[in-house]
Amino acid sequence: MSPSDGRHHVVIVGGGFAGLGCAQRLADDDNVRITLIDRNNYHQFQPLLYQVATSLLAPSDIAHSLREVFAGQDNVDVKLAEVSGVDPATKTVRSTDGEEWTADALVLAAGSQPNFFRTPGADENSFPLYSLDNATRLRSRILGLFEHVDRNPSLTERGALNFVIVGGGPTGVEVAGALADMLAMSVPAEYRDLDVGAARIYLLDYGDALLKPFSEKAHAYVAKVLTDRKVELRLGTGVKEVGTGHAQFSDGAVVATRCVIWGGGIEAAALAQNCGLARGHGGRLDVQPDLALAGRPGVYAVGDIANIPGPDKQPLPQLGSVALQSGQTAAENILAEFEGKPATPFAYRDKGIMAMIGRGAAIAEVGKNHHEVHGQLAHMAWLGVHASLMTGTRDKVEAIIDWGWDRFTKTGGPHVLDRGDVAEINWEDDPAISPPGVTAARSSRPAEAVP
Ligand SMILES: Cc1cc2nc3c(=O)[nH]c(=O)nc-3n(C[C@H](O)[C@H](O)[C@H](O)COP(=O)(O)OP(=O)(O)OC[C@H]3O[C@@H](n4cnc5c(N)ncnc54)[C@H](O)[C@@H]3O)c2cc1C
Incomplete structure (x- = not known):
């Protein structure tokens, strides 16, 4: 119990789907007070980051102030801080600026970060898509490139x-489809001098199919939709190196590019490394069926930062629905613990999976039996599910207006280049790329990218 006012104190690190689900459930109990700590003052809706990056939605459509979310709940205290250390024995967390919070129960919900798999140059030179900041950076880089070419087509x-x-995976496929649509529709309308026919989108994966968790029929469908939209698929191929002005593929090809988008994988958030706890697959914290850490009473890990066992004991995938439901179950188990009742094992309610491939094209596997739907119907299902999952009513309305605007005008959403630093490019800074007209020395397939 907290000595301050007699209420139990729960500290939650991370205001994503998992942290929010946990805090909202706990907030219903007046005997509990919650401190929700996040390094951002907003909750971000990761599934729609690619739509911000490709100018379909505005950042404010997919981010919602955490203070606003809990404005009506006096027992939730939101703190803007980056947590850098955890002492599981005392259930204390410490921020980068030295402040400490000690709790009766601690919930770690700090999510994921990109995993570059030690690919040389990828961390410094590519554009990951895991946060709102990533999405606005990528948007400015894409728009910046169009501006550069508009003024100097020889680039x-x-x-x-x-x-x-x-x-x-979903990130790569969704961004490839959205970028292809952008090049086909909104870019020609706005950049009249730009030769969009010269643009090339390469989508790489070491595996033999896109969107691997879906069926073979779905694999064929997504490959066809993207190929029809002029996305060049390179299956069985990865990226070996990313330079400031090029990417080297695992088959030896060197492609001149100023925009490598990284959707190559995730690992647990850095916090998982700093809490003195054993880490499992993906650097994540292995939790017990009740979502608590073994041998650490009162310490829970939920969402992407955790390896949560499914019915077959294998870890569940890193999905928004798993995160939200695990946060809610952790809250129920914390309340049970405070009341001296037994904990309940987490039981994931699988409602299916879906991915958008582009305008009018999506795949959904709906319900427990994953009944598969493609095309417009799946597109509509995707719109409905994502609108209903968004946190605030205003976000939903604004997103629906932007989607409707895009659908009927074909001009896309807000094309705002607001990160001038990202749009600035030194075209001479990559020695691996030969001057125009000269073939790149290291390329085994020079014709495809470096004329
Ligand atoms: C591009 C993309 C597309 C996706 N599409 C889908 C989809 O279509 N459907 C689906 O179900 N899932 C999708 N996912 C996965 C889904 O978004 C995640 O599984 C889900 O967001 C995980 O929720 P979380 O709360 O565990 O983590 P997050 O949502 O990542 O939240 C973690 C929070 O912790 C905060 N944080 C991190 N470290 C610290 C620290 N040290 N101190 C303080 N705060 C910290 C972060 O700021 C963040 O707010 C997608 C993910 C990405 C990246």
Whole structure:
């Protein structure tokens, strides 16, 4: 019990789906007070980051102030801080600026971060897509490239319109489709002098299919939709190195590019490394079926930061629905613990999976039996599910207006280049890329990218 006012104190690190689900459930209990700590003052809706990056939605459509979310709940205290250390024995967390919070129960919900798999240059030179900051950076880089080519078309020969997307999971597929749609529709309307026919989108994956968790029929469907939209698929191929002005593929090809988009994988948030706890697959914290850490009473890990065992004992995938439900179950187990009742094992309610491939094209596997739907119907299902999952009513309305605007005008959403630093490019800074007209020395397939 907290000595301050007699209420139990729960500290939650992270205001994503998992932290929010946990805090909202706990907030219903007046005998509990909650401190929710996040390094951002907002909750971000990760599934729609690619739509911000490709100018379909505005950042404010997918981010919601955490203080606003809990404005009506006096027992939730939101703190803007980056947690850098955890003492599981005393259930204390410490921020980068030295403040400490001690709790009766501690919930770690700090999510994921990109995993570059030690690919040389990827961390420094590619554009990951895991946060709102990542999405606005990428948007400015994409728009910045169009501006550069608009003024100097010869930059196309130096890779200014080559986009390399790493990873054929939902992030890679969704951004590839959205970028292809952008190049086909909104870019020609706004950049009248730009030769969009010269643009190339490469989508790479080491595996033999895109969107691997879906069926073979779905694999064929997604490959066809993207190929029809002029996305060049490179299956069985990864990226070996990312330079400031090029990407080297695992088959030896060197592609001149100023935009490598990283959707190549995730690992647990850095916090998992700093809490003195054993880490399992993906650097994540292995939890017991009740979501508590073994041998650490009162310490829970939920969402992407945790390896949560499914019915077959294998870890559940890193999904928004798993995060939200695990946060809610952790809250129920914490309340049970405070009341001296037994904990309940987490039981994931699988409602299916879906991915958007582009305008009018999506795949959904709905319900427990994963009944598969493709095309417009799946697109509509995707719109409905994502609108209903968004945190605030205003976000939903604004997103629906932007989606409707895009659908009927084909001009896309807000094309705002607001990160001038990201749009600035030194075209001479990559020695691996030969001057225009000269073939790149290291390329085994030079014709494809460096004329
Ligand atoms: C591009 C993309 C697309 C996706 N699409 C889908 C989809 O279509 N459907 C689906 O179900 N799932 C999707 N996912 C996965 C889903 O978004 C995640 O599984 C979910 O967001 C995990 O929730 P979480 O609360 O565990 O982590 P997060 O949502 O990542 O939240 C973690 C929070 O912790 C905060 N934080 C991190 N470290 C610290 C620290 N040290 N101190 C303080 N705060 C910290 C962060 O700021 C963040 O607010 C997608 C993910 C990405 C990246």
